[in-house]
Amino acid sequence: SAVISQKPSRDICQRGTSLTIQCQVDSQVTMMFWYRQQPGQSLTLIATANQGSEATYESGFVIDKFPISRPNLTFSTLTVSNMSPEDSSIYLCSVNPYNEQFFGPGTRLTVL
Amino acid sequence: DQQVKQNSPSLSVQEGRISILNCDYTNSMFDYFLWYKKYPAEGPTFLISISSIKDKNEDGRFTVFLNKSAKHLSLHIVPSQPGDSAVYFCAATYSGAGSYQLTFGKGTKLSVIP
Numbered sequence: 001s002a003v004i005s006q007k008p009s010r011d012i013c014q015r016g017t018s019l020t021i022q023c024q025v026d027s028q029v030t031m032m033f034w035y036r037q038q039p040g041q042s043l044t045l046i047a048t049a050n051q052g053s054e055a056t057y058e059s060g061f062v063i064d065k066f067p068i069s070r071p072n073l074t075f076s077t078l079t080v081s082n083m084s085p086e087d088s089s090i091y092l093c094s095v096n097p098y099n100e101q102f103f104g105p106g107t108r109l110t111v112l
Numbered sequence: 113d114q115q116v117k118q119n120s121p122s123l124s125v126q127e128g129r130i131s132i133l134n135c136d137y138t139n140s141m142f143d144y145f146l147w148y149k150k151y152p153a154e155g156p157t158f159l160i161s162i163s164s165i166k167d168k169n170e171d172g173r174f175t176v177f178l179n180k181s182a183k184h185l186s187l188h189i190v191p192s193q194p195g196d197s198a199v200y201f202c203a204a205t206y207s208g209a210g211s212y213q214l215t216f217g218k219g220t221k222l223s224v225i226p
Contacts, residue, residue, distance in 0.1 A: 004155070009153070010125030018140065026183070040113070040121075040218065041216045041218055042116070042201070042215075042216040042217055042219065043156070043201065043203075043214075043216040044216070045214070092154075092155055092156075100156065101146075101214060102150075102155075102156055102157075102158075103153050103156045104155050105153060105154050106153075106154075106155055
């Protein structure tokens, strides 16, 4: 299995500010994934982050709003920029090193 | 447009009885289906999966059934235990998407009553 940690576990932010979420994996992985779960909704893939290249964003998500860094094979960050209340969600980091998807504990973000 | 639907947001079952969680999908390209279990403040964890070449997969107390013609799958938990109380997500993918492109349902919250 893969053990994933995320920081922060939760935060309350003001509208217009930005928050960077960190994801650390206990093993080297090629791809890291960022998901969002809005209240009452399903988990939705935001983007896929490969080390050494730009992240690939899913339809409806753009780099300016959700910039991602992937400096090495065990770490990634997701920034939620210029936040609005609609960004209030749980953000989850995920990896699939053995063709099985593992998820981090999530970051619960509330935007006031 | 939701491609994976879990129409029951919640389900309550007595301990020892069977829990049946349902999932419907619309995309005919999906050929691999997974169930995840999520406890509060934790990420989803993989529970069981099924390939479209099968109609049943069993793992201990958990069995997943797939009805391709109806585009429907279900997760059976028997006997249900209080520790099974969690949110269960159905997910689907297809071979061309790569194993990471999972499409999730909204989840069903299962409560097992002692």
